[in-house]
Amino acid sequence: MVTELHKANTRGHADHGWLDSWHTFSFAGYHNPERMQFGALRVLNDDTVAPGMGFGKHPHNNMEIVSIPLEGDLEHGDSMGTIAVINQGDVQVMSAGTGIIHSEKNKNADRQVKFLQIWVLPNKKNVQPRYDQKSISPDEKHNKLATVVSPLGTNDGGVQLHQDAWFYLSKLDAGKEMNYEIKKNGNGVYAFVLEGDLMIGENELHRRDGLGIRDSETFTMQALTPCEILLMEVPMN
Structure with missing residues (x-):
């Protein structure tokens, strides 16, 4: 098993006032040639948006974009005519494909919204843009892996995207091994x-730490304290 550890405080950081964003991989004004991506995982942004603020209309193409709210409510609109609110416990995917324009904003004027913005490189270009959203209950991820993202055309659960990628959320009790x-x-x-806090192999991980794992068919996780984790399995080529 080959691992690469990214401590939370080594991430790129941008504070725009209305947006406080931490970048695991190079993004916008943060460029680190050693942190360009992990396989098909291109962007992992940890965003906090101030009350009533958000991202105006902007374009994307040929990217699979996953949003996972951690706190609050995120309002989405796009050029396909989709208008939706993504709440804590939901997961959303937008396949940009041939091109799409969308906006995201904090729906609430009295509290912030925190969400993960994740970009995955697709295995097929210039597809028809599509949108999908699902809710994940707390019971589904308590001491087990809840599938939140899976490849298009499978019956593996979660929202689907154009890549051989699977994402899982899990909330583990202290001492739980998986x-x-x-x-x-x-x-x-x-x-x-x-x-x-979590152990994977010999790596001790804490809040907002990331660990890339490759060249292994299996690995074991153990919760040192009650913890919540997102696992993103992606092609490395």
Whole structure:
């Protein structure tokens, strides 16, 4: 097993006043040639948006964009005519494909919204843009892996995208041990700790630490304290 540890305080950071953003990989004004991506995982942004503020209309193409609210409510609109609110517990995917224009804003004027913005490189270009959204209950991820993202055309659960990628959320009790098996040969896993403390192999991870895992068919996680984790399995080529 080959691992690469990214401590929370080594991420790129941009504070725009209305937006406080931490970048695990190079993004916008943050450029680190050693942190360009992890396989098909291109962007992992940890964003906090001030009350009533947000991202105006802007374009994307040929990217699979996943949003996972951690706190508050995010309002989405796009050029396909989609208008939706993504709440804590939801997961959203937007396949930009041939091109799409969208906006995202904090729906509430009295509290901030925190969400993960994740970009995955697609395995097929210039597809028809599409949108999908699902809710994940707390029971689904308590001491087990809740599938939140899976490849288009499978019955593996979660929202679907154009890539052989699987994302899982799990909320573990202290002391809980769990084994993960790679879904597809050649894939790697990027583990991102949302809250709490966790051991993976010899790596001790804390809040907002990330660990890339490759060249392994399986690995074991153990919660040192109550913790919540996001696992993102993606192709490495």
